[in-house]
Amino acid sequence: MTEALRRPASERSTGVPGGDPAGELLGRRWREARSPTAVTHLDAAGAARQSRATIAAQTEFLRAEAELGAYVAELTAADVLATARSTLAGLLGPGLTADGVVFHQSASAAFAALLTAWRLPERARIAVVPSEYGSNRLVLEARAAGSGLDLLDLPVDGRGVVDLDVLDRAGIAGAAAGGSCGLDEVDLVVFPQVPSQRGVVQPAAELGRRCADAGVPVVIDVAQGLGQVDTTGLGASAYVGTSRKWLCGPRGAAFVALRTEVIERLGVGVPSLYSARSAAGGPPIALAGAARMSVGEASVVARIGLAQALADLAAAGPSAVRARIAALAAHGRRVLDGAGGWRVRERPDSPSGIITLQPPDGVDPVAVRDRLFRDLQILTSAIPSTRSRDLRGPLLRASAHAYNEPADLDRLARALAGRAGRG
């Protein structure tokens, strides 16, 4: 054990989050619901820990596939999958139902399918943010290049948060906007509620209201928001999200959620026998309803795992889980800022569970992430600058879920202050 690890947790810690017995009880329950591990998990924003119940649901389903036949097993699990879609609709509502929720294999693939299906006029304008997730940005750029549409940046402040005052006063500026234009002059607004590479939360509900007033549809990427911040009342036409991050589900499951009134206006996402039918000579015709966004063959077991993870969340109470995550992030920012010269990039009271750390000069976050895991079994993420066009250089990211303890963040702070933090 290194010198840093032998020091008592209290040395750097400024105390547990507000002496919060309810949060600590929830934390203990979530830890006990998971298998013990020697690893300090601080990567919920990359892939969170699954509960034992989530793992058990998947192994049982795999057995059912082998015993009953995979398609029969899927049919027998129809209720479980419908409940999961309904829970997702509830977490994103009002205005959504289980019928509008379609499983995909990743949020990126769901976003690509959605943008393919979205009908846009000639020379359409899509308003975006600089913090857009890299893969989504590539989808938007491909669509822009293919059909000559324009991507306009919504005004943001120094932290990348959409500046509603500037938007109200001056609209959307830039050459692509012909100098400047109002929200009512764009055809679609797209943004991640919580970016991957910044510990901020967009004012999604307020922006959603402005878009509704302007009659502009909105697509919100909740891959990083769902499960850790409130995603209700945002008012978007469509959402994409993923299982393995703050929902604590397995990899390879994700979804697109569509408000009822947009479904019939969409074309086909990914043409296949599951989403479309052939029209002799013409382009494929979309199947009725949200089926037009279906992907067909998939890892159904991953969806079963997601369903159990959603049941875990519903049982614990989504708002209690969110409060626990926010308290841990606040504690983390207190103890991590300045440790070994690393600087927390967001405000101490930011409502996101994501903590991003700017390295000291000359320190490589990839090397530090590797060393933290190899030497100390602390799991974090290194964010490459390709993740988003608003990044100037690579970062280290720490993200604690409800199952973490303040001591986990203290441990990371001590490690960064020690040899591991120098890369």
Ligand SMILES: *Cc1c(COP(=O)(O)O)cnc(C)c1O
């Ligand atoms: C992770 C992430 C995605 C992509 O999700 P996948 O399931 O990996 O495709 C999209 N947007 C944001 C903000 C993300 O953090």
